[in-house]
Amino acid sequence: MKYIAGIDIGNSSTEVGIIRHDQESWQFVASSLFQTTGLKGTTENVPGIIRALERGVENAGIAVNELDLLLLNEAAPVIGDVAMETITETIITESTMIGHDPSTPGGVGIGTGTIVDIMGSQQTHSKDEDIIFRIPNEVDFADAAAIINEWVEQGFDIQGAILQKDDAVLVSNRCEIDIPIIDEVTEIGEVPLGQPAAIEVASSGQTIDTLSNPYGIATLFELTAEETQKIIPVARALVGNKSGVVIKTPEGDVEERSIPAGSLTVIGEDGSKSTVDTENGAHAIREAVSSLRPLKDVTGESGTNIGGMLNRARTEMSEITNQDPNSIQIRDILAVDTIVPQAVKGAVAGEYRMENAVALASMVKTNRLPMEQIAEELEQELAVDVHIQGIEASMAVLGSLTTPGTDFPIAILDIGGGSTDAAYMNEHKEIESIHLAGAGDLVTMLIDSELGLEDRKTAEEIKKHPAAKVETLFSIRHEDGTVDFLETAVDPELFGKVVLLKNDGEMEPINSDHSLEEIRTTRREAKEKVFVTNSERALRQITPSLNIRHLPFVVMVGRSALDFEIPEMISDTLAEYGIVCGSGNIREEQGPRNAVATGLVLSHIDGDSFLDFELPDELSTYYREGDDK
Structure with a gap:
């Protein structure tokens, strides 16, 4: 034997x-x-x-x-590295304005007035003055409601309240007047006393429409045209929120500025170069890479995140292989437009706003x-x-040809964690292959950043499993809207939550406030941006005519071919070109593995x-x- x-x-x-x-x-x-x-x-x-x-x-x-x-x-060796470049950021100095969106505000409507400490004396305030109370942790919700009711009885016009604790609903239920109440303002001490503020809480199922409109803010605070321009970032940060508060101080200012996102210099094998600014977006970067293929190297502007990412990849490979870093080259880069939540500097309650960004994946090859x-x-x-x-790619073609129903000419797609590999065998049994940056790791990063999870493990699980909403203890609603009725009750702790449906039947809760539709949309868009884009990019480059339509068969192999939706997404895209595409079944028994x-x-x-x-x-x-x- x-x-x-x-x-x-x-x-x-x-x-x-x-x-x-x-x-x-x-x-x-x-x-x-x-x-x-x-x-x-x-x-x-x-x-x-x-x-x-x-x-x-x-x-x-x-x-x-x-x-x-x-x-x-x-x-x-291939290193698939990823980095995020934020194109703009909002800077708020001296806590000028605060956009906040707690999960359980109290009351409904809009309130404007001057911020007053709830333990302050009535003697120092006029009854003609509109008041918004600042309520710190030390004040119990029942006491806070009692004080508000007392001031109202004395003839003061209480327009709203800002709480440090998560007690808005409890206070609202005990107040004799209906006022908007914002809670969960962690840095309550940073909320300036004696300054004008506006609070808005939307009705159930609605979103605010005044504080999310720069002209609405301008109306409430009587702003000039120049001041209105400066509060645009705050209004944008509040779009889609159920509640919000804006506070204005004379000392501070709000400014939105573009930060240097860095530039890339793409170098082709013929020595030609193209420099593209990341501010121009992912499409401009992909165009530069495509126009100079095959690539010799890619360099990043010194002092930027892009430059640091590429240098880090070179240094890591140099340490592993004992080669000169200068001899290690970036052979491909994939850029994807995305949005990321950015913390608002100077904020008092963990506020953030969504910013445009470019996600990058690079690939390094050595000898x-x-x-x-x-x-x-x-x-x-x-x-x-x-x-x-x-x-590797040539061997994958030979293995894929053991899939029933295949013949050459044939192309294979192998989408892994760090790279997307493709190969093509023509009618003369000659094989052309390519390795491109960008695969599963980049998708995980996009999901993590766009949902603001700050948890790569959870993002990886969201990428791999479908989600559902636990509507009752005996039913769940799937992503397509269908409802499953269960024979046994789910864990009561899962009630009302969005969960991931694992292969073993386990339901894993997602610890975030995102809806089922938001999670599904984010996951699928991330896969479209990376897997589908890279599949088309790879197949186009290995086809002799550079025309995907000339490929009769495409076989998907590897881990991604086992995904619950990636093969369908790629197949649907390639079906437009008249291509037979599907997951392989190696040796008629191994599936795509x-x-x-x-x-x-x-x-x-x-x-x-x-x-x-x-x-x-x-x-x-x-x-x-x-x-x-």
């Missing part, structure tokens, strides 16, 4: 396919999967490879020392040296011969009976090594 193992080291996982040769034929006997250890294409991968092999041989019923040959994919180091370490650890068999590992083995045995055509010399080592079938 002879056993050969193909090993595919991916960004996230390491896959193994084991084939056995008896007296008559080759037969695949096992497959396995283990999380990749370390950065793909470095010696840190060795422990993960060994664990994957141990799982594989266990499934095959043999020991590791019974393996005769290990075949590795030839893949230079083949690390793969040779991996092979040497494996030979020393396992005492088994190790060969670097073939280019194991394409590269399978291709490595097929390359070594010249396809045998698994492929119905003869492999060209550049895709096979069978004839060169004279292996015995």
Whole structure:
């Protein structure tokens, strides 16, 4: 018996396919999967490879020392890094104006007046003065309501209240007058006394319309045209809110300014260059990258986040491979327009506003040296011969051709965590491949930033699972509007929450105030921006005519092909070009997994009976090594 193992080291996982040769034929006997250890294409991968092999041989019923040959994919290390560049920011100096949106305000309507401490004396205020109370933590909700009622009885015009604690509804229910009340203002001490303020609370199911309108604010505060221009950022920050408060002080000012987002210089292999400012948006960056392909390098402006991101990628790869940072090049970059919540500087209650931003993913490639180091370490650890068999994308094509119903010419898409890989085999069995920046990690970052989660783990789970709303203890509403009635009650703590539906039937709550529709829209738009955009970009570049319509078959392989909606999104897009596209089924049993590992083995045995055509010399080592079938 002879056993050969193909090993595919991916960004996230390491896959193994084991084939056995008896007296008559080759037969695949096992497959396995283990999380990749370390950065793909470095010696840190060795422990993960060994664990994957141990799982594989266990499934095959043999020991590791019974393996005769290990075949590795030839893949230079790739770093897929991501960064966010905010194009504008709002600066509020000296707490000039505050836009706030607590989850449970009290009362309804608009109130304007001067801010007064609720423990202050009535003797220092005129009954002709409109008053908005500032209520700190030390004042109990019942006492606050009693004081408000007392002032009203004395003839004072109380227009509203600003609370530090989450007590707006409790105070409102005990007040004899209906006034708008804002709560959860954490830095209540920063709310200036004696200054004019306006409070607005919308009716149930509505959003505010006066404080979210710059002219509405101008009317309430009698602002000049110049002052109205300066409060535009505050009005924008309050759009869509259920409530809000704006406070004006004479000392401060509000200004919205553009910050230097940095520029990129794209360098083509022919030496041509193009510099594009990030302020011009993602489309301008993608156009510059596309016009100069193939790329030699991309550099970022010194002192900016973009420059720092690209330099960080070079430095990280330099430390891993012991190469000169100057010899490591950025071979691709993907830019995506997005919006991110930015904290308002000088705010007193954690206010933020949505800002335009550009998300970037970069890819760094080095030489083949690390793969040779991996092979040497494996030979020393396992005492088994190790060969670097073939280019990863080419091997993926061979593995994909074991999917029933496929034929060449054929293209494959392998969308991982850090990069999007594509390859095309033409009618002459020649293969063209490409590796592009931007994949699952970038999608996770977009979801995390656009929803303001500040939790990459939760963002990753949102990316991977559909969501639903728990409407009753016995029913949930899915994203498409359909309702499922449950046989057993859900955990009462999940009632009214948006949850993720895990594969094992578990419901995991999302700890945010976002609606089901917001979560679904954000997730799908992030996938569209990255997965669909990159798929079209990759396929266009590997097609000889640069026309996607000339591709008859596209097979999706890898982890993303198992996603609950990515294959459908890409298939729908490619259907417009008349392309047959779907997830692969490697060896008729593996689904979209194991394409590269399978291709490595097929390359070594010249396809045998698994492929119905003869492999060209550049895709096979069978004839060169004279292996015995």
